[in-house]
Amino acid sequence: MEISALSALSGRPVEIEFTEGRVTRVRESSLPESPREKDGGAQVWVSPGFLDIQVNGFLGSDYSLEGLQNRHIAEICRSLAKSGTTQHIATLVTSPPERMLRNLGVISRAMDDDEDIRAAVAGIHIEGPFIAEEDGPRGAHDRSFVRDPDFGEFREWQAAARGRIKIVTLAPEKPGAIAFIEKLRAEGVIPALGHTAAAPEIIAAAVAAGARLSTHLGNGSHANLPRLKNYIWQQLAEDNLAASIICDGFHLPAAVVKSVYRVKGPARLILVSDAALLGGCAPGLYKWGNLDVEVFADGHIGLPGTSMLAGAARLLDHGIPRFMEFTGAGLAETIALCTENPARLLGLEHGFPQPGSPANLALFRLPPEGGELRMEKVFRRGKLVYHREAAP
Numbered sequence: 001m002e003i004s005a006l007s008a009l010s011g012r013p014v015e016i017e018f019t020e021g022r023v024t025r026v027r028e029s030s031l032p033e034s035p036r037e038k039d040g041g042a043q044v045w046v047s048p049g050f051l052d053i054q055v056n057g058f059l060g061s062d063y064s065l066e067g068l069q070n071r072h073i074a075e076i077c078r079s080l081a082k083s084g085t086t087q088h089i090a091t092l093v094t095s096p097p098e099r100m101l102r103n104l105g106v107i108s109r110a111m112d113d114d115e116d117i118r119a120a121v122a123g124i125h126i127e128g129p130f131i132a133e134e135d136g137p138r139g140a141h142d143r144s145f146v147r148d149p150d151f152g153e154f155r156e157w158q159a160a161a162r163g164r165i166k167i168v169t170l171a172p173e174k175p176g177a178i179a180f181i182e183k184l185r186a187e188g189v190i191p192a193l194g195h196t197a198a199a200p201e202i203i204a205a206a207v208a209a210g211a212r213l214s215t216h217l218g219n220g221s222h223a224n225l226p227r228l229k230n231y232i233w234q235q236l237a238e239d240n241l242a243a244s245i246i247c248d249g250f251h252l253p254a255a256v257v258k259s260v261y262r263v264k265g266p267a268r269l270i271l272v273s274d275a276a277l278l279g280g281c282a283p284g285l286y287k288w289g290n291l292d293v294e295v296f297a298d299g300h301i302g303l304p305g306t307s308m309l310a311g312a313a314r315l316l317d318h319g320i321p322r323f324m325e326f327t328g329a330g331l332a333e334t335i336a337l338c339t340e341n342p343a344r345l346l347g348l349e350h351g352f353p354q355p356g357s358p359a360n361l362a363l364f365r366l367p368p369e370g371g372e373l374r375m376e377k378v379f380r381r382g383k384l385v386y387h388r389e390a391a392p
Contacts, residue, residue, distance in 0.1 A: 001382065005363050008047035009332045009352045016046065018359035021119075021381035026353055042365065044376055045331070048339040049086025049360035050316045051350050053167065054125060054216065054244060054272040056091045058315070062277035063090045064289075068103045070110045070117075077120040079280065081378050081385040083315035084362035085273075087122045087350070089166060094128030094141040097153065104160035111164065119381045122348055123166035126157060127215065130170040130177065131195035136222040137171070139195055140303060140310035142290055149180035158187070165189055166346055169215040171196035172206035185210030190345065193235065195220040200234035207238045213345065214243040216274055217260060219251050219309065236263050242345055244270040247319040247326065248312050250300040254326040261327045270345065271319050271338040276301060276311025317364070317373040325369075 007014040013029035056062055058079045061072035073090075080088055090107055092100055104124065111118045128141050130149040138146065149170060158165050168184055169192040170177055181191040193206055194215030214235045221232065235241055243264050247257055251274075261269060273279075278286055283297045285304065294304045301310045316338050323334050343350030349358055359382035365374040378386035 003046065003361070003363065003377070003379075005044045005046035007352075008045045008335050011332075014046065014353075016353050016359075016361065018361075018379075018382050021359055021383075023353045023355055023357050023359050025355060044363055044365055046353070046361055046363050047084075047331075047335045048350060048352055048357075049362045049378060049380060050084050050320075050335075050338045051122065051342045051348070052080070052085050052088040052273050052275075052316055052338065053270060053342045053346070054091050054127070054274045055080065055085075055088040056093060056127075056275060056311055057277040057279070058275045059280040060277065063103060063107065064093050064095050064099070065103070065277070066099060066289075068106050070106070070114065073107065073110045073117055073121070074114070077117055078385070080120070080275075080315065081380065082375060082391070083317040084364060084373060084375050084378055085316055086360040086362070086378060086380040086385070087120060087348075089123050089125045089346075090121050091125040091127050094131065094145045096145055100126075100129075101156060101160050104157055104165075108160065108162045108164055112162075116380065116383070116385070119383075123346065124161050124164050125167040125169070125192075126154075126165060127169040128195065130168075130174055130180070131220075132171045132173070132197045134197060137195050137197040137220055139220040140288075140291060140293070140308065141195065144290070148174050149176050151180055151183050154180075154184070158189075167192050167213065167215075169194040169213075171198060172211065173198040173202050178202075178205055178209045181206055181209040181211055193231075193241070196231055197222065198231050200229055200231065203231050203234040203238065207240050212240065212242060213270075214241050216246050216251070216272065217243040218256055219246060219274075223307070236260065239268075242268045242270060242341070244272045246274045246312055247271055247323045248273075248300070248314040249322050250298075251309060251312065257323065257326040258328075261323075261329065266329070266333050266336065267341065269337055270341050271316060271323060271334075273315045273319060274312040275315055276313070279311070279313040279315070281313075317375060320373060321367050321371065331366075 017025040192213035363377040
């Protein structure tokens with residue numbers, strides 16, 4: 001198969017050929033340079049399919065559901081494909097021990113049995129239950145299931161997942177957390193810091209022990225912090241920590257996004273959706289496990305009557321334009337934050353198309369101001385998984 005579009009890397013017309021799930025040829029046209037990005041809304045661009053390392057769920061399906069089934073996983077994969085996300089890391093949040101074990105087994109078996117799910121789910125991220133108990137840092141995680149790090153429990157998780165756990169997010173101030181981080185690194189798993197109330201020196205100790213990522217930096221935190229000595233400043237200052245951020249216009253103000261971008265730089269920043277069970281659902285009140293949650297008319301999800309957020313409702317096709325708007329970054333640099341950077345962190349094949357690379361491709365048009373990328377076609381391993389003209 002062959003497609004033609006403007007390269008999101010160079011801004012020039014390219015022709016990409018692929019077969020059997022792999023790119024076989026990339027030819028850049030010698031035509032004059034294409035219109036500038038800000039004038040390119042009518043043009044079709046091509047980039048690698050997006051890689052989202054934090055997806056809890058979407059449109060009523062969720063990896064932490066009590067009755068998780070293959071159909072829920074397939075629905076998440078289909079929903080994400082419509083936004084240009086061809087691969088993601090399935091994220092389980094703080095839950096009862098027996099449910100976490102069961103769901104890890106369901107995910108792993110689905111990956112074994114279904115070729116498209118296997119191509120779409122690039123691994124598993126455990127966010128909690130080894131997090132701070134207090135309000136603020138705990139976020140919307142259910143306090144009744146928060147617990148201390150237990151490497152024996154992690155080994156049970158990994159056995160159920162058949163070795164597919166790639167990231168564990170935890171609070172480094174929990175008893176035994178530093179030793180737990182060291183053991184994760186020895187197992188080849190990425191220790192991530194998040195939902196933490198740790199003092200700056202504990203953050204530093206966690207990084208020295210092998211922590212490599214800040215999960216949705218700035219969120220899952222207190223509403224008020226010490227002015228200068230706090231866990232956000234310390235994570236920003238740690239050169240050995242990459243940072244993921246949610247750039248949906250609700251989780252972080254534009255000035256914060258711009259500041260994190262300037263400090264971490266384009267090589268150590270990752271865009272995530274943190275998409276949740278109620279993402280994409282109609283406004284209203286919902287029951288989410290033991291929690292009452294509201295989907296608000298402006299598109300964000302939160303705990304009713306509070307300023308606390310409860311996951312995210314938007315995907316990366318929304319976050320990419322917001323990041324460009326907030327920071328002034330170009331398209332190529334922004335796309336790398338949800339393709340090359342997370343792939344490098346995880347040791348996955350992913351990047352701008354070249355011969356031999358997976359044929360994970362997103363073809364889209366740039367939005368008017370305030371809009372979302374308009375997906376035209378999305379390919380996963382060479383298979384057409386979304387086509388606007390064929391969409392209902």
